Amino acid sequence: MDPPLINESSFSAANPSAYSLAEIWPFPVNSASAIGEPTAGLGLRIANFGQIMGQFADSSANRDVSVDESTVTEQSGSRGGGRKRRDVSSEDESSKIVSTSSGSGMNASNGKRMKISRTPDENGGSKAELEASSVAGEKPAEESKPAEQSKQDYIHVRARRGQATDSHSLAERARREKISERMKILQDLVPGCNKVIGKALVLDEIINYIQSLQRQVEFLSMKLEAVNSRMNHTVEGFPLKDLGVQTFDAAAMIYGSQATREYAQGSQPEWLHMQVGGSIERAS
Amino acid sequence: MTSNRVFFNTSSRKARCARRFLQSLLRIRQRRPGSLSSEEVRQRSRRIKMAAYSSMACTVGSRRAWSRAIIFRLQSRAGRHGRMRRRCLGVKKKPSREMSQADRLRDLVPGGEALDFCNLLEETAHYIKCLSSQVEIMKSIADIYCRS
Numbered sequence: 001m002d003p004p005l006i007n008e009s010s011f012s013a014a015n016p017s018a019y020s021l022a023e024i025w026p027f028p029v030n031s032a033s034a035i036g037e038p039t040a041g042l043g044l045r046i047a048n049f050g051q052i053m054g055q056f057a058d059s060s061a062n063r064d065v066s067v068d069e070s071t072v073t074e075q076s077g078s079r080g081g082g083r084k085r086r087d088v089s090s091e092d093e094s095s096k097i098v099s100t101s102s103g104s105g106m107n108a109s110n111g112k113r114m115k116i117s118r119t120p121d122e123n124g125g126s127k128a129e130l131e132a133s134s135v136a137g138e139k140p141a142e143e144s145k146p147a148e149q150s151k152q153d154y155i156h157v158r159a160r161r162g163q164a165t166d167s168h169s170l171a172e173r174a175r176r177e178k179i180s181e182r183m184k185i186l187q188d189l190v191p192g193c194n195k196v197i198g199k200a201l202v203l204d205e206i207i208n209y210i211q212s213l214q215r216q217v218e219f220l221s222m223k224l225e226a227v228n229s230r231m232n233h234t235v236e237g238f239p240l241k242d243l244g245v246q247t248f249d250a251a252a253m254i255y256g257s258q259a260t261r262e263y264a265q266g267s268q269p270e271w272l273h274m275q276v277g278g279s280i281e282r283a284s
Numbered sequence: 285m286t287s288n289r290v291f292f293n294t295s296s297r298k299a300r301c302a303r304r305f306l307q308s309l310l311r312i313r314q315r316r317p318g319s320l321s322s323e324e325v326r327q328r329s330r331r332i333k334m335a336a337y338s339s340m341a342c343t344v345g346s347r348r349a350w351s352r353a354i355i356f357r358l359q360s361r362a363g364r365h366g367r368m369r370r371r372c373l374g375v376k377k378k379p380s381r382e383m384s385q386a387d388r389l390r391d392l393v394p395g396g397e398a399l400d401f402c403n404l405l406e407e408t409a410h411y412i413k414c415l416s417s418q419v420e421i422m423k424s425i426a427d428i429y430c431r432s
Contacts, residue, residue: 175402182405189412203385206408210392213415220422221333225325227429228313228332 297343301414302421304339308332309425334358340418349403350411353395 186206187193193205312331341354383391389404390396393411396404 178402179405182402182409185409186405186412189409189416200385203389206412207385207388207392210389210408210412210415213412213419214392216419217336217415217422218329218333220419220426221336222329223426224309224422224429225329225332227426228309228328 297414298417298421301339301343301418302425304342305336305418305421306425308335308339334361336418336422340414344410344414348410349395349399349407350393351395351414357394 183199183202187196187202190206190209193202193209196202196205309332312328312335337354338358341351341358344351346352346355386401386404389408390399393404393408396407399407
């Protein structure tokens, strides 16, 4: 539709030329619409176009006439458009080479550019089709390939990160990490547990260690009971200060051996001494 | 005494635990008149064991599940003021083969029955720390008494 519009605009711009033609042929242009004449008129108008532009620019007073003649120009324009359409149709119907040649020969219009751009595709035959097909073949391939890749990546990422995408498995993984972390802490706590490999064996070691500690507590309580009762009897015969000094020394020795421990520190012996001494004082 | 006070202020959990335990030992010692029947010896040793666990738990406070469980048991027992049940502290029922290790651990760690495995391990770690320090305290006290 662009060429007719251009034609109309050109004809409207060429109205003075139409006016000049209308002066020459008042009615035949309107009624007797032979194909050859308008084409000739068109040719005249087109030929006069460049000259008349200046007239049109000059003659603004001719507009009244040009309004009357606008019908003529419109008709001629429509005819021109029809002819051009016919040309286009003939170009479409006839060989495309002609159309290309005419298209190449004619002024550049969008439709013809489109035509030209189309015709090589149609004329290009096997090569263009091959190219197109190859392009078309590549395109789906490319599309499918990235799709596959993205799918694979997606699946791969899912597979690799696995539980990270799922909230449940994420929580599960976090829990497992926590458990392994605490198992490590426990392994550090339980002596001789670092060499043990395997969760079950480590748990066995931990259980055995707790049991041994609890048994130790029981045994030590029995021992303390015996010592405590004996202490009750023997305290009376003991000089308190010697006892205090002795306990202090003993405590210093005991805790000195544990100085490497985090809570050994020098405070312990003195404090223990005081505590034991005080308790003994009170007991006596 | 000032130095002692400073030490008290900066005393670690172990020192506080030892102080508690010694105080309870003193109380146990004062309570007994002097009879030495085997039954009384056993009871006293149980009481000392209880004192050991309670000093441990009270030092930790109610922050931990195991210490809460021990304190609760001791309080409930103190209300009954009878003999302590064997199951409550220390030695418990024998672990059977079909029990899973986690269940055995739950049985061993006081208050671990209601914990999931993750928290159970945390409690176990803390419990082991406190228990081993308690054992050390008791050993050192026993050594001091034996030497004196």
